[in-house]
Amino acid sequence: MLTMEQIQKKSLNRLVGLNPVFKIVMEKLIERCYARGVWIVITQGFRTYAEQDELYAQGRNGDKRPKVTKARGGYSNHNFGFAADFALLLRDGRTVSWDTLKDDDKDSLPDWSEVVEEAKKLGLEWGGDWRSFKDMPHLQMVFGITTAQFRAGKHPTQAQLNAALAKFNKLEDEPMTAEEKAAFKALQNTVQKQADRIKTLETTAKQPKVPAWAEQACINAKAVGVLDTANDGSYDFYRMVTLLDRAGVFKRGGVA
Structure with a gap:
């Protein structure tokens, strides 16, 4: 036993x-x-996206094993x-x-x-x-959040997480002990800190103004219809646009 x-x-x-x-x-x-x-x-x-893709391949493209998922990497809640x-x-x-x-x-x-x-x-x-x-x-x-929203960076609110934590405590016959209450409070604080950290990272990643070094690249990308707006992009976004511009991708007639 x-x-x-x-x-x-x-x-x-x-x-x-x-x-x-x-x-x-x-x-x-x-x-x-x-x-x-x-x-x-x-x-x-x-599961990582790669692990999800490997699982998705089972039963497809000549694989004789039965299919076990219909979700590719990024389209399963396991990935989040x-x-x-x-x-x-x-x-x-x-x-x-x-x-x-x-x-x-x-x-x-x-x-x-x-x-x-x-x-x-x-x-x-x-x-x-x-x-x-x-x-x-x-x-x-999943708190009503779709995989598309998860991919875009959406997360459950603090209120939703707190409600989930509180739900199973209501199922218990005995009230929480002082130690359990302290542990519950500590867990709430941890979750809040993580939520604050995520918010900080998301805010830091966005740049409300196009950096001077990326302005011309964004202008060129908008001129050929690749971008409709260049606002609120991340550093990596502006870097990618600049590299593509330097490679000549945004020249007139250069975009397929």
């Missing part, structure tokens, strides 16, 4: 890279499922740290299963359904509810 700590340890590596709040919610899911006699492990967490996949852990403590009908705790309710039930209580979305390309092991918490 494995302890909850032993069960949690099996998912540690797959929780690395997840948004801190989403990570806490997934840890709470493992804990709540264990309390119901259901063992789960996280099998997939954060707000999604994770799970599997059932069998009683030998080593074997994982995706059997949605298995009932190891003998309570007449499939273990898979119990996990989904607990996940929804915590505010998680389940891929099994999707109308097309159902993803039964998939759980996510």
Whole structure:
């Protein structure tokens, strides 16, 4: 019989890279499922764009394996740290299963359904509810943000993150101890600092005025219709436009 700590340890590596709040919610899911006699492990967490593209290639272009995703790199919530996949852990403590009908705790309710039930209580979305390309092991918490918005740099608000943190505390029968309240407050402070840091980086990256060294390149790019505005670009944006201009890309007739 494995302890909850032993069960949690099996998912540690797959929780690395997840948004801190989403990570806490997934840890709470493992804990709540264990309390119901259901063992789960996280099998997939954060993925880079390259890892996502590699997964997308499975079952395509001559690959005989079944397709496992319809999302390329940048089009999956795994790429932004707000999604994770799970599997059932069998009683030998080593074997994982995706059997949605298995009932190891003998309570007449499939273990898979119990996990989904607990996940929804915590505010998680389940891929099994999707109308097309159902993803039964998939759980996510995206706060209404699309992958396009994530790619553009949008993030959950502090209020949304705080609400997600508070949600699972309301599910507990006992009120938080002083230590738990202190830990919760510390986590909120950490999340706030990260949100402030992200905001600072985003503000720093944008330059409200075109740098003098990039003005002519932007003028040339607008003259051939490549740009409609050059305002609020980043340093890297202006650098790229300047390099393309020096390469002659923005000469009349030089743009395809």
